[in-house]
Amino acid sequence: MDDGLAKKLIDKLSDLTEYNISIIDENGKVVASKMEEHIGAFHETAFGIIKGKADSITVDISDPDTGVKEGIYMALYVNKCKTGVVGINGDPKKIRSVAGIIRLSIETMLEFELYRNNNMRKFTVKERFMRTLFYSDDFERQDLEQYFTELKLNQHLVRIPVLIQISDSSTHAVPITKQLEGSSLFSKEDFIGITNDGTIVLFKSISCHITTVMQDYKYILGEYLTCFFNYARVCGLSYSLYIGPMENDIMQYRQAYLYCRWLQKNIGKTGTYYFYDYLVKYLESMASQQEYNAMFLYFKQGLGQKFIDNYIEIMAALIEKDYNLAKASDILHIHKNTLIYRLDKIREILNMNPLTSNSEREFMECFYFYLIRSNGI
Numbered sequence: 001m002d003d004g005l006a007k008k009l010i011d012k013l014s015d016l017t018e019y020n021i022s023i024i025d026e027n028g029k030v031v032a033s034k035m036e037e038h039i040g041a042f043h044e045t046a047f048g049i050i051k052g053k054a055d056s057i058t059v060d061i062s063d064p065d066t067g068v069k070e071g072i073y074m075a076l077y078v079n080k081c082k083t084g085v086v087g088i089n090g091d092p093k094k095i096r097s098v099a100g101i102i103r104l105s106i107e108t109m110l111e112f113e114l115y116r117n118n119n120m121r122k123f124t125v126k127e128r129f130m131r132t133l134f135y136s137d138d139f140e141r142q143d144l145e146q147y148f149t150e151l152k153l154n155q156h157l158v159r160i161p162v163l164i165q166i167s168d169s170s171t172h173a174v175p176i177t178k179q180l181e182g183s184s185l186f187s188k189e190d191f192i193g194i195t196n197d198g199t200i201v202l203f204k205s206i207s208c209h210i211t212t213v214m215q216d217y218k219y220i221l222g223e224y225l226t227c228f229f230n231y232a233r234v235c236g237l238s239y240s241l242y243i244g245p246m247e248n249d250i251m252q253y254r255q256a257y258l259y260c261r262w263l264q265k266n267i268g269k270t271g272t273y274y275f276y277d278y279l280v281k282y283l284e285s286m287a288s289q290q291e292y293n294a295m296f297l298y299f300k301q302g303l304g305q306k307f308i309d310n311y312i313e314i315m316a317a318l319i320e321k322d323y324n325l326a327k328a329s330d331i332l333h334i335h336k337n338t339l340i341y342r343l344d345k346i347r348e349i350l351n352m353n354p355l356t357s358n359s360e361r362e363f364m365e366c367f368y369f370y371l372i373r374s375n376g377i
Contacts, residue, residue, distance in 0.1 A: 004140070006032035006084075009109055013102060020069070020089040021102060026050055026082070044068065046085035049075050058092045072099045078110050125150045130193030133254050134201070144250045157189055160217060161244035161253070162202040163260035164228070166237050169198025176200060179231055185224040199264075201257060206246075213246065218274070240264070241272040280362075284369050292370045300371065307349065308371060314342055315354075315368040323355060 006023040010032040013021055022033035028047030030038045045057055045068050056074040071089035075082050086106050088099045123131065129147035132139055148155040166172055173194050180192055180202065189205035204224060208216045221243065232239050242263040244256040262282060263273045275282070300308065313332065317339075321327035329339040347353050352360035 003031045004142070005110075005113055008138070008140075009106055010034060012109070013105065017098065017102070019095060019098070020071075022087040022089075023076075023106070024050075024073075024085040024087065026084055031084075043085070043087070045073050046087065049073060049085050050082055060092060072096065074099065074103045076103065076107055076110065078107065078114060083110065126191065127193070130191070130201070133257055134193070134195050137254070141251055144253075148250065151191070152188075153191070154189055155250045156248060157205045157207070158213070158246050158248045159189075159203040159205050159253070160221065160246050161256045161260050162204060162221065162225075163242040163244070163257070163264060164200040164202065164239060165242070165264060166198075166200070166232065166239045168237065169200075172231075172235060172237060173198050173200055176228060176231055179227050180225075183224065183227050201260070203253065217246065238270060240268065240270055242267075243272070243274045245275050280365070281369060284366060285373075289373065292373065296367050296370045299367065300374065303349065307346075310342055311346055312368065312371055312375075314339070314346060315364060318343075318354065319365065319368070323361075325355075 003025075006025075010021055010023060014034050020034045022030050022035070022038060022043075024043045024046035025031045028042050028044070028050065030041050030043055030046075033039055045059065049055070049057055054075075056072060058072050059068055059070050062068065062070045069087070069089040070091065071087055072092055072095060073085055073087045076084045076086055086103055088095050088102055125147065129144075129151065132143065132147070145155060147153075164176070166176065177192050177194060177200055180186060180200075181190075187205050190203065192200065192202045194200055204221060206213065206217055206220055208220070225241070231237075242260040244259040244263075247253055247256045259275045259282070262285070263275055263278065266281075266285065267273050267278055303311075314328075317328040317332050318325075321331065325336055325339055329336040332339060346364075350364065352364055354361035354364045
């Protein structure tokens with residue numbers, strides 16, 4: 001029975017029941033409990049279950065001499081072998097109905113963890129680390145620290161996640177990864193992996209000072225990725241890059257990776273996209289549809305479809321071109337004066353001008369993103 005795993009199981013179950021639950025290992029030692037003062041103590045009753053033939057023992061009255069609490073103690077089986085004991089404290093008559101469910105839940109989680117651990121052994125340390133970042137929300141800081149120690153990585157450096165999506169990834173993902181790792185600009189503090197869908201994920205370390213990092217990081221990434229750009233051009237590959245936020249805390253790496261995935265899903269399919277450029281849109285995406293309806297449903301229902309269609313088209317162009325009227329009219333294929341006329345219609349009705357007021361621009365952008373979400377665009 002792994003102590004860390006036992007603690008994770010108790011933490012999960014503690015949110016689901018008010019009863020104290022303890023897990024005892026094959027040596028009779030309490031390895032995890034809601035009552036932390038019991039951890040490390042020898043549990044005579046549980047040890048008797050492990051060494052004896054009984055699968056469970058009911059204790060009707062707490063024993064102050066041995067410290068055994070009133071409750072039900074049951075053997076835990078994994079692959080038909082006793083691997084420990086779970087104890088649920090309380091009046092046996094009241095807890096009997098839930099005790100079996102708790103036991104089954106723990107056994108199921110133990111079997112799953114055993115399967116996952118056995119499955120992970122076929123991967124290298126680096127691959128296990130990357131798969132943890134890609135697919136697991138259930139890890140502790142010490143799990144990542146152990147990976148960093150084994151890989152001889154400095155966990156305190158600043159790293160930037162870069163998600164590289166390419167066409168024909170089944171053919172080119174591995175060669176591109178090897179080329180990036182072979183670059184003279186690749187650091188021993190960088191690491192790269194490939195997800196199940198063929199997406200390349202790079203965590204690039206940078207050593208810029210905090211006062212210059214925002215000025216320099218795009219150039220550093222661009223220079224490092226030159227070999228990739230050349231490869232893609234020669235092979236005729238289409239690609240997109242999604243760059244997440246800078247991180248110097250290993251516990252934030254998975255979230256940084258998920259920010260890249262959010263960019264991939266919500267922002268664009270061809271091009272280079274930086275998460276810092278879409279912070280407002282990301283935060284807006286966190287609001288529920290119910291919250292958005294509370295803010296904007298009245299306007300959507302009352303302004304009419306003609307207004308809504310014009311609003312979406314005009315705001316999309318203005319946002320994309322940072323409210324430059326000449327550039328926005330170009331992508332709309334209309335004269336600048338026509339754009340101004342159509343924008344004036346919007347400004348008259350909403351009594352807002354996104355060209356002169358930041359607060360009014362924020363309202364109009366939020367309304368635009370609401371319309372996009374509610375229309376499924």
